[in-house]
Amino acid sequence: MKILYYVSSHGYGHISRSYEIIRKLVTSSAVHSVTIASDRIDFIQDNPAKISLRKASLDVGVFQRDSISLDIDVTLQHLEAFEKNKNSLMEAEAEYAIQEDFDLILSDSASLPFIIGIEAKIPTIFIGNFTWDYIYSNFGKYNPNFSVIANILKIEYSFATSAFILPFHCPMDGFMEMHKVGLVGRRSNLDKESARAKFNFNKHKKYFLFSFGAYGLKDIVWNWESIPDDWIIVCSELAGFESDQILNIPQTYYxxxxxxxxxxxxxxxxxxxxxxxxxxxxxxxxxxxxxxxxPHLVQTLEKSHPSSYISQTDLLRFSFSECIAKIQDTDRNKLTKLALNGESDILALILQIF
Known part of the structure; x- marks a missing residue:
C-alpha cells in the first residue's frame, strides 16, 4: 500500500501527531511507503525508511500575530486567494497522485485532498479533531465571506471515504463514515527523575515550560521581577520570548x-x-x-488532566500560585481516562477497511 499523507501547515500540532501516526503505519508490512506532503516537513529531523517528504500546502489555516492572538483579516485574504487557485492545485495534485500510483490518501486536516481523491479515484481518510469549515464558520460574524468558504469546505469534507476522529474533537456531522480513535501524540521514554537529570534540574526548584508553538510570543511586556527565586522559566527556542531569566534549552527532544x-x-x-x-x-x-x-479542548482537558486556567494579565505577571494550588487539589481519581494509543487504532482500521 502506497499512502499519500497531506498534513496541515497550521502550527506544529498537525505535523507532530501525524508523524507519530506515520511512524506506526510504516511498521506494517502492508504499507510499502508513505509520502508526507506539507509545508511543515522541516519539522521532521530523522530519515526513516519507507517515508519520503514533499513540500506542499493544501490549506490556509488561521494566520496569527503570535501564539495567543489571531489575525482574522489576513486569514480571509489568504483564504480568498486560495479559493481562486484551488482548481489548478487540485488538478495538479490529482495528476501527481495518479502518476505515483497511490493506493490511499490521508489528510490532517485539509478538505481539498478528498476532492483530489474523487478526481484520482483513490479512497481517502480524514484524520483530526476539527474541520476547517467549523473554524471558519465561527468567523462569519466578522465577515460573511468566511461563511461562504466554510460551506464550500463542508461539502469537500463530505467526500472523504472515512473519518478517524481524535479526542478533543469539535462537532463533525458531514462525514459519511466515522470512527473514534485514541489519543495520538509524541511521548518521552524517560521517567520523571531521568528526564530531570537529563536537563540538570534542581530538585528544590519548580520548572515552568512555556510552550507556545510555531508562532511564539512577540512584542509582549513581561513582569520578570515578579518571579520567585525558586521558580525557573523554561523554553526551547521560543520566538520573541527573551530574557536572561529564561532557561532556554535548544535542540532537544521536546x-x-x-x-x-x-x-x-x-x-x-x-x-x-x-x-x-x-x-x-x-x-x-x-x-x-x-x-x-x-472550548472543546478546554472542556475535555479539565475533565481528563490536572490543569488550570490563567488570564493573560496574570500570565504576564507569572502569577501561577492560584493555578498551582488548584492543580494540587485535583482529585486525580475523578478524572476521565482518555483512550490512548490512537496510532495503533488508525493502523488497525486502515488494514481492516482497505
Whole structure:
C-alpha cells in the first residue's frame, strides 16, 4: 500500500501527531511507503525508511500575530486567494497522485485532498479533531465571506471515504463514515527523575515550560521581577520570548522536556495537550483568541488532566500560585481516562477497511 499523507501547515500540532501516526503505519508490512506532503516537513529531523517528504500546502489555516492572538483579516485574504487557485492545485495534485500510483490518501486536516481523491479515484481518510469549515464558520460574524468558504469546505469534507476522529474533537456531522480513535501524540521514554537529570534540574526548584508553538510570543511586556527565586522559566527556542531569566534549552527532544518540568504553560493546542497527558505533567493554560476549537479542548482537558486556567494579565505577571494550588487539589481519581494509543487504532482500521 502506497499512502499519500497531506498534513496541515497550521502550527506544529498537525505535523507532530501525524508523524507519530506515520511512524506506526510504516511498521506494517502492508504499507510499502508513505509520502508526507506539507509545508511543515522541516519539522521532521530523522530519515526513516519507507517515508519520503514533499513540500506542499493544501490549506490556509488561521494566520496569527503570535501564539495567543489571531489575525482574522489576513486569514480571509489568504483564504480568498486560495479559493481562486484551488482548481489548478487540485488538478495538479490529482495528476501527481495518479502518476505515483497511490493506493490511499490521508489528510490532517485539509478538505481539498478528498476532492483530489474523487478526481484520482483513490479512497481517502480524514484524520483530526476539527474541520476547517467549523473554524471558519465561527468567523462569519466578522465577515460573511468566511461563511461562504466554510460551506464550500463542508461539502469537500463530505467526500472523504472515512473519518478517524481524535479526542478533543469539535462537532463533525458531514462525514459519511466515522470512527473514534485514541489519543495520538509524541511521548518521552524517560521517567520523571531521568528526564530531570537529563536537563540538570534542581530538585528544590519548580520548572515552568512555556510552550507556545510555531508562532511564539512577540512584542509582549513581561513582569520578570515578579518571579520567585525558586521558580525557573523554561523554553526551547521560543520566538520573541527573551530574557536572561529564561532557561532556554535548544535542540532537544521536546517530549523529554515536557516530562521533566513541573508545569507546562501554554495556549491549548492538540499537540502540547497530548504530549503533556502522556508525560503526566499538569497544564496551566491561557486564552488563544477566538478559535472555535478552544472550548472543546478546554472542556475535555479539565475533565481528563490536572490543569488550570490563567488570564493573560496574570500570565504576564507569572502569577501561577492560584493555578498551582488548584492543580494540587485535583482529585486525580475523578478524572476521565482518555483512550490512548490512537496510532495503533488508525493502523488497525486502515488494514481492516482497505
Amino acid at each position: 517530549p523529554d522536556l515536557v516530562r521533566a518540568v513541573d508545569f507546562v504553560v501554554t495556549k491549548p493546542g492538540y499537540g502540547i495537550i497530548s504530549e503533556s497527558i502522556y508525560a503526566e505533567t499538569p497544564i496551566i493554560y491561557t486564552d488563544r483568541g477566538d478559535f472555535a476549537e478552544y
